[in-house]
Amino acid sequence: MIKSFNNKTEKAGDDLKKEITRGSKLEVAASIFTIYGFECLKAELKKIKELVIFCATS
Template identity: 50%
Template structure:
């Protein structure tokens, strides 16, 4: 796979592109706002083959001010668990 941007729109779904191109010994770098447990489960087989995985979060998890940090954590949890789970709290 050549280096480049995979955007879930024009260049295909990230998970599908990774599944097609990961092979034993691969080194992968990802920059994204989040990576869910669901994504990990879907790519578990492929990720076991890689030698290196670097992930850069593009959205800051910790920002100045207690309310901002709490709001960011809730937003991240909503993306991780889904809106339905957060509504049950």
């Protein structure tokens, strides 16, 4: 499911922690996705089958 987040009121990571299951495919489009984002989701990211990250540059 595609979902947009307003990081002032919600955190994408909180929703991802609930939604990621073993074998999931995760596609992320973000202007910023830091190593800290990976660290916060480390346990969940170990469960996924495929990860695609698109980070726009300016």
